[in-house]
Amino acid sequence: MAWVRDAFSEVVETCLRVLPWPTLPRLIRVGHPGRDAPVLLTCNYDLTVRRVLRALRGQNAFLLVAPTRGINVWCSAAGGMFTAHQVISILRTSGIEREVDHRRLILPQLSATGVERKLVQERTGWHAVFGPVEARDLPAYLATNHKTNEMRHVRFPLLRRLEMAVTWAFPVSAIGGVILALGWPRLVLPFVAMAWTIAVALFGFFPWLGGRAEHGARETPGWTRYLVFFDPSIRRLLVVWLAFVAGLCGFEYWKDAWNIHALIGWGLASLFIVLLVGMDLAGSTPLYKSGLHEDRLLHIELDSDACQGRAMCWEVCPKNCYVIDTERHKALIALPDACVQCGACVVQCPEDALAFVTPSGQRIPIETIRKYKLNLLGRRAIAVTPQADAAHSGGSRREA
Ligand code: SF4
Ligand code: SF4
Numbered sequence: 001m002a003w004v005r006d007a008f009s010e011v012v013e014t015c016l017r018v019l020p021w022p023t024l025p026r027l028i029r030v031g032h033p034g035r036d037a038p039v040l041l042t043c044n045y046d047l048t049v050r051r052v053l054r055a056l057r058g059q060n061a062f063l064l065v066a067p068t069r070g071i072n073v074w075c076s077a078a079g080g081m082f083t084a085h086q087v088i089s090i091l092r093t094s095g096i097e098r099e100v101d102h103r104r105l106i107l108p109q110l111s112a113t114g115v116e117r118k119l120v121q122e123r124t125g126w127h128a129v130f131g132p133v134e135a136r137d138l139p140a141y142l143a144t145n146h147k148t149n150e151m152r153h154v155r156f157p158l159l160r161r162l163e164m165a166v167t168w169a170f171p172v173s174a175i176g177g178v179i180l181a182l183g184w185p186r187l188v189l190p191f192v193a194m195a196w197t198i199a200v201a202l203f204g205f206f207p208w209l210g211g212r213a214e215h216g217a218r219e220t221p222g223w224t225r226y227l228v229f230f231d232p233s234i235r236r237l238l239v240v241w242l243a244f245v246a247g248l249c250g251f252e253y254w255k256d257a258w259n260i261h262a263l264i265g266w267g268l269a270s271l272f273i274v275l276l277v278g279m280d281l282a283g284s285t286p287l288y289k290s291g292l293h294e295d296r297l298l299h300i301e302l303d304s305d306a307c308q309g310r311a312m313c314w315e316v317c318p319k320n321c322y323v324i325d326t327e328r329h330k331a332l333i334a335l336p337d338a339c340v341q342c343g344a345c346v347v348q349c350p351e352d353a354l355a356f357v358t359p360s361g362q363r364i365p366i367e368t369i370r371k372y373k374l375n376l377l378g379r380r381a382i383a384v385t386p387q388a389d390a391a392h393s394g395g396s397r398r399e400a
Pocket of ligand 2 (some may be wrong): 300318341342345346
């Protein structure tokens with residue numbers, strides 16, 4: 001039965017979400033699309049494709065699945081696996097041009113940090129627009145052709161937070177459980193229970209734990225910023241750990257069988273799990289730039305003279321940082337502190353009116369943000385896709 005297989009895949013892929021999960025890049029017909037049916041595009045991360053198809057139930061549309069190495073939209077776009085090249089490649093190879101009379105393509109909004117819309121248009125003649133952040137908003141967006149502020153805004157609701165808790169709890173408990181099973185089988189169940197409790201607590205209480213404290217990070221010099229102990233948010237993680245240890249003590253008291261060695265052992269093991277899961281809590285969310293990324297220290301600067309008020313920044317910003325003054329045809333950065341340094345506005349601005357500036361006042365060339373993508377440590381490097389190599393032919397792999 002299809003729904004059982006679908007539910008099973010959903011559970012397995014959620015548990016193993018840290019791994020790429022590629023599905024075949026292709027053209028999918030949803031319902032009975034005609035020659036004027038909307039054309040949407042997404043990444044080839046299997047979980048995302050299934051969720052988009054679920055959201056599109058009852059619609060008539062074409063869905064293009066681009067080759068993004070099985071990685072989700074937000075991460076593949078930031079990491080250089082989802083760029084204009086992948087979009088151009090699927091537009092040219094899928095046969096979609098024979099299926100429709102128009103050339104309007106709806107991209108996921110969170111791909112704006114990697115897919116240069118202008119490049120897609122120049123190379124293919126397709127006019128790309130950025131649809132809503134969430135797949136569930138697609139029917140409303142398709143019905144009105146209008147994206148509300150709500151549809152633009154990225155959030156991290158409880159259900160998503162619990163999904164991330166599962167994403168962390170499953171591998172930690174599986175690896176720890178297998179190791180313990182080899183020598184201390186009676187500890188497996190308590191360890192698994194501990195890993196899940198801590199992960200659920202950290203992500204469940206995330207709004208109260210908050211992201212990385214930027215000021216502390218700015219003041220932290222050189223390589224030490226990669227050490228979690230220098231991160232002021234560690235104090236909030238320690239509160240979660242202390243609450244867990246208090247729970248352990250309460251359990252021992254209830255049993256009336258104090259075992260100090262067991263308490264120390266479980267205390268240390270829980271501290272390790274809290275630090276492991278919480279080390280980059282901000283980076284496990286769509287709300288903050290990873291605490292390990294150098295880009296988190298940048299701030300956005302607007303050249304008001306160059307701005308023509310075309311509102312692409314407003315269109316793609318997942319944190320609704322911009323407002324557009326429609327009389328003066330100028331953008332204003334209304335919420336600079338909400339910026340997560342995703343770079344989408346810099347990549348998409350047609351007038352090159354936006355740029356990142358370092359804490360020391362150095363302006364990062366706009367081309368660097370467009371061309372160089374983030375590696376795992378958040379440094380900008382040329383993405384090593386064959387397409388990128390061809391596009392930047394002659395350039396050796398180097399860091400910006
Ligand atoms: S995208 Fe650029 S030109 Fe357009 S409103 Fe924003 S800053 Fe101004
Ligand atoms: S203002 Fe910040 S969060 Fe908004 S698109 Fe630009 S870089 Fe991203």
